[in-house]
Amino acid sequence: MSTNSEKMEDLVGKDYEHGFVTDIDSDTVAPGLNEEVITFISKKKEEPEWLLEWRLKAYRHWLTMEDPTWAHLDIEHIDYQAISYYSAPKKKEDGPQSLDEVDPKLLETYEKLGIPLQEQKFLAGVAVDAVFDSVSVATTFKGKLADAGVIFCSFSEAVKDHPELVKKYLGSVVPAADNFFAALNSAVFTDGSFVYIPKGVRCPMELSTYFRINASNTGQFERTLIVADEASHVSYLEGCTAPMRDENQLHAAVVELVALEDAEIKYSTVQNWYPGDENGVGGIYNFVTKRADCRGDNSKVSWTQVETGSAITWKYPSCILKGDNSVGEFYSVAVTNNYQQADTGTKMIHLGKNTRSTIISKGISAKKAQQSYRGLVKVSKSADNARNYTQCDSLLMGDQCGAHTFPYIEAKNSSAKVEHEATTSKIGDDQLFYCLQRGIKEEDAVNMIVNGFCKEVFKELPMEFAVEAQKLLGITLEGAVG
Amino acid sequence: MLDIKELHAKVEDKEILKGLNLNIKAGEVHAIMGPNGSGKSTLANVLAGRNGYEVTKGSIEYDGKDLLELEPEERAWAGVFLAFQYPVEIPGVNNVYLLKAAVNAIRKNRGEQELDAVEFLALVKEKMKLVKMKEDLLNRAVNEGFSGGEKKRNEIFQMAVLEPKLAILDETDSGLDIDALKIVSEGVNSLRSPERSIILVTHYQRLLDYIKPDHVHVLSNGKIIKSGGPELALELEEKGYDWIVETEAA
Numbered sequence: 001m002s003t004n005s006e007k008m009e010d011l012v013g014k015d016y017e018h019g020f021v022t023d024i025d026s027d028t029v030a031p032g033l034n035e036e037v038i039t040f041i042s043k044k045k046e047e048p049e050w051l052l053e054w055r056l057k058a059y060r061h062w063l064t065m066e067d068p069t070w071a072h073l074d075i076e077h078i079d080y081q082a083i084s085y086y087s088a089p090k091k092k093e094d095g096p097q098s099l100d101e102v103d104p105k106l107l108e109t110y111e112k113l114g115i116p117l118q119e120q121k122f123l124a125g126v127a128v129d130a131v132f133d134s135v136s137v138a139t140t141f142k143g144k145l146a147d148a149g150v151i152f153c154s155f156s157e158a159v160k161d162h163p164e165l166v167k168k169y170l171g172s173v174v175p176a177a178d179n180f181f182a183a184l185n186s187a188v189f190t191d192g193s194f195v196y197i198p199k200g201v202r203c204p205m206e207l208s209t210y211f212r213i214n215a216s217n218t219g220q221f222e223r224t225l226i227v228a229d230e231a232s233h234v235s236y237l238e239g240c241t242a243p244m245r246d247e248n249q250l251h252a253a254v255v256e257l258v259a260l261e262d263a264e265i266k267y268s269t270v271q272n273w274y275p276g277d278e279n280g281v282g283g284i285y286n287f288v289t290k291r292a293d294c295r296g297d298n299s300k301v302s303w304t305q306v307e308t309g310s311a312i313t314w315k316y317p318s319c320i321l322k323g324d325n326s327v328g329e330f331y332s333v334a335v336t337n338n339y340q341q342a343d344t345g346t347k348m349i350h351l352g353k354n355t356r357s358t359i360i361s362k363g364i365s366a367k368k369a370q371q372s373y374r375g376l377v378k379v380s381k382s383a384d385n386a387r388n389y390t391q392c393d394s395l396l397m398g399d400q401c402g403a404h405t406f407p408y409i410e411a412k413n414s415s416a417k418v419e420h421e422a423t424t425s426k427i428g429d430d431q432l433f434y435c436l437q438r439g440i441k442e443e444d445a446v447n448m449i450v451n452g453f454c455k456e457v458f459k460e461l462p463m464e465f466a467v468e469a470q471k472l473l474g475i476t477l478e479g480a481v482g
Numbered sequence: 483m484l485d486i487k488e489l490h491a492k493v494e495d496k497e498i499l500k501g502l503n504l505n506i507k508a509g510e511v512h513a514i515m516g517p518n519g520s521g522k523s524t525l526a527n528v529l530a531g532r533n534g535y536e537v538t539k540g541s542i543e544y545d546g547k548d549l550l551e552l553e554p555e556e557r558a559w560a561g562v563f564l565a566f567q568y569p570v571e572i573p574g575v576n577n578v579y580l581l582k583a584a585v586n587a588i589r590k591n592r593g594e595q596e597l598d599a600v601e602f603l604a605l606v607k608e609k610m611k612l613v614k615m616k617e618d619l620l621n622r623a624v625n626e627g628f629s630g631g632e633k634k635r636n637e638i639f640q641m642a643v644l645e646p647k648l649a650i651l652d653e654t655d656s657g658l659d660i661d662a663l664k665i666v667s668e669g670v671n672s673l674r675s676p677e678r679s680i681i682l683v684t685h686y687q688r689l690l691d692y693i694k695p696d697h698v699h700v701l702s703n704g705k706i707i708k709s710g711g712p713e714l715a716l717e718l719e720e721k722g723y724d725w726i727v728e729t730e731a732a
């Protein structure tokens with residue numbers, strides 16, 4: 001129950017604090033996209049032939065597609081030939097066999113980010129996979145996880161060590177041709193994380209991935225695949241940062257979750273990619289496809305996201321509720337300041353009987369930012385007694401920002417119960433004055449009011465993440481009022 | 483303690499206060515009465531430094547400082563407390579959390595040691611008794627879903643915890659039933675001290691049955707037109723405001 005004031009003291013006056021560039025030798029392929037580049041990536045990662053074929057097929061399909069324009073976003077034309085599709089820190093000789101061999105500069109970078117890669121520092125008991133530009137650098141706590149039968153490794157390793165699992169599940173939730181960015185990702189993805197929780201296992205610790213884009217003119221296309229076998233349970237955290245650069249960088253990830261019978265996956269994201277400066281120059285384009293397949297009966301997937309970064313966010317973590325009695329949840333806080341734009345929300349596709357979904361979305365806009373909630377709740381004919389509850393709240397700071405809500409509901413089964421509630425409010429001068437009159441400084445007051453607004457979502461986050469999320473809100477909205 | 487001279491203030495280009503003079507010594511309780519629209523709440527808000535209340539002329543000296551030079555939060559640090567006429571709801575923000583942030587912000591800016599959770603809780607327990615504050619209100623969101631009486635009680639509870647030097651109670655009695663009025667008044671009475679000055683802004687004499695003021699002032703059309711002791715309030719109750727307004731105008 002400590003006050004925010006101390007934390008805020010540290011935060012006030014801070015700019016994007018993860019905006020440093022690490023000076024490191026990296027192995028980067030020349031900008032441009034063609035079949036050769038894809039073959040190069042595949043060879044570089046020593047992939048089997050089937051995967052190369054899969055990539056090429058996705059690429060050929062992508063060529064027939066066009067950038068989506070339906071979102072409420074103002075996106076400058078992206079030149080896909082100007083992006084480098086592979087950048088890896090140069091490894092000495094055969095690459096690190098253990099953490100001791102990882103480039104100390106990389107470790108330093110992660111320390112700056114507050115990610116404890118050194119296992120001895122691991123008090124929190126969180127296993128981390130760190131992805132730097134295009135490759136996974138280190139996965140910690142592998143041993144302990146292996147004892148429980150949990151597989152947690154980089155995607156590239158999974159391709160080598162567990163090809164049968166990868167082959168079985170890759171693209172089974174988000175098909176390669178799903179959408180423009182998913183197809184692009186399928187063609188050029190470079191690394192990411194892979195998780196498999198065996199039957200009946202409760203993963204003994206939180207799993208975590210940190211993504212960082214360092215090299216300039218590179219895109220980051222990671223691929224995450226999490227499979228929770230029957231009656232297993234896992235909580236997964238994802239964090240993202242990038243250095244400050246004037247040009248926009250593309251991040252087009254795909255995340256696939258598979259929950260089999262009685263399994264539960266909790267997926268939490270704190271997204272803090274560089275948002276661009278206060279004039280809207282630079283920043284990450286965060287175009288991500290995240291989808292969960294509640295394949296088994298009684299399975300449950302819960303998405304929790306705190307989106308404070310990125311110049312443009314285009315992201316709809318979704319659940320396909322296939323199994324009977326399966327449950328999908330989406331808790332989201334999205335903050336846009338200055339010229340940031342976000343079009344985000346979720347899709348809940350009810351297919352099984354007695355499926356339930358909950359959507360709690362909190363959007364905060366300040367300065368000239370534009371934000372949209374876009375959500376689809378679809379109840380198919382087969383989904384008897386499906387239930388959905390959607391709550392969608394927007395908080396505006398100042399009078400130049402915008403909040404928009406686009407809820408789509410398709411119910412084809414008359415037993416469906418779908419509820420939608422939406423509110424839009426302005427951060428009140430009277431609320432602020434009330435806090436000021438009690439001696440609380442404006443920054444702290446705003447932070448407090450905003451955190452109060454987001455409380456229902458923050459309580460879904462694991463403890464340390466909740467603290468980080470609160471701090472991030474403070475930084476993101478700094479100077480947004482007055 | 484507080485010396486207001488020739489105060490003129492306007493709200494949205496309309497002049498509300500038109501040369502108000504008021505002097506309050508440490509330990510005194512002053513009641514400001516007057517008809518609707520006379521400028522009572524404007525005075526309270528000007529003292530607290532609310533945005534939109536523009537002082538065009540005059541001065542306010544508080545505790546040796548120029549009050550008008552201070553930001554609202556700086557006034558709070560200096561010991562100015564406003565019990566709001568309409569306490570604000572802040573969804574999702576725990577009542578006791580806000581109060582702890584307030585206590586420690588004030589202590590910090592006075593160069594005092596901040597209270598830790600245990601010390602703070604002890605302080606809260608002690609002060610809760612003063613206003614018979616229900617425990618469950620502490621852990622609810624600030625004023626959210628509180629009844630009118632609970633909101634006002636919460637204001638006095640905050641006042642008890644923050645221990646201001648100058649407390650301005652803006653129509654704290656409005657909307658209270660007789661039991662709540664008694665409890666709130668007892669709370670205020672228990673907070674009277676030789677170091678603490680209190681301004682009671684009220685429309686009705688009723689409050690003054692429970693809190694005995696040292697001085698009563700009648701505010702009309704932006705000026706204090708009559709001052710006296712507690713007996714003035716009784717006279718007002720009996721005769722209404724019109725007779726003074728008319729007498730003074732004549």
